[in-house]
Amino acid sequence: MRRLVIFTAVAACAAALVTAAPAQADPVGTGWTLAFNDDFNGTAVDTAKWNFRTDVKAFSAQRPENVTVAGGLMSINLKQEAYAGKSFTGGGLISKQALRYGYYETRAKINDGVGWHSSYWLMAGDGSTTFGPERRTEIDGFEIDSKSSPTALNTNHSGVHAWNGTSTIDAYHPGSTYNTGLDLRQWHVYGIDWSETSVKFLIDGVLKYTAPYTPAQWTHDYTNIWLTSIGYGTSPDPAFLPTAVQFDYIKYWQRDYYLDNDGPAAYGYSETGTWLASTLNGWNYTSPSRYAACHSAGNTATWRPNLGAAGNYEVFVYKIAAANSDSNVRYDTVHNGVTSTSYVNGTTGTSGWVSLGSYSFAAGTAGSVKLTSSGSGCARADAVKFVRA
Structure with missing residues (x-):
């Protein structure tokens, strides 16, 4: 079923009738749960979900007033105006919720006119700066610079920055x-499929690029979603202003669940x-791990996920292999009221994920994995993941 959305553009832009995308189906594959979304169907930005971009950078200052929601669209209005020492203003939204692995999708329409850097990316931050000390991961779904030509917008950058x-x-x-x-001035759908081993970038459902990216290479952050546009690369051309970058929706689906210490x-x-x-690192680059008092039995660590959907999940524990680790760690996996027990020798092999088996789980927090130290060496706790079968 298709829907029609009537929107009003920024001042000096004519009203237009646009056909929005069909209602979004789950991504390809099974087990996806919609965990974050905004269809921009209100009359104002939902500030329970979003921070505004407010930094001053390159050729523009970013203003909350430049971001509007109307007619089923979010518009970032780009203007020539003096503000905070700049001659142009842009803006953007940054999600308050921090997310990691899953499938992200937005539908966007880029502005005409040189001098603007429009982007859809993932990075830790609240919009006040792009140089937050906490950031480790940046994933660019699209970065589109209009500096090269006022009329031919077709070049995109996608990738990962550490x-x-x-x-x-x-x-x-x-x-x-x-x-x-x-022509990126027309409506297109942009997808980011982020897993533990890679990031895939899609436009209109077509895979355009795959970036290898594992937690052994660099830290995988929890990140915020950025939908923004700023003056960048070259001074914006006032002849094309005012104008706007527009977003129809943003959605995030989750399938697998990771718990850490x-x-x-x-x-x-x-x-x-x-x-x-x-001092031994866990599964994520430089992430800390924990150990129980050595040669002491009965210490426990429990991981209890909040599963978004019922179904079959394969359960993995990250084993930190060391000569003095516990040689007989017990793991009790609780699934649909049943407890399944496994034992792992932490003194052999190499560090890595070890499967505890595949089980059926209910949605919510009823399932769990509990580690119990045997008293033989030092039991080590780091992470558990529930991978949808």
């Missing part, structure tokens, strides 16, 4: 700048007994 706060990690920047063969993924992690911080 950050260490305010500095980039120069050794790791997989990305691609390419001619899409499309630290950070946002620690929401379902708990311990009993005596536990200490370890």
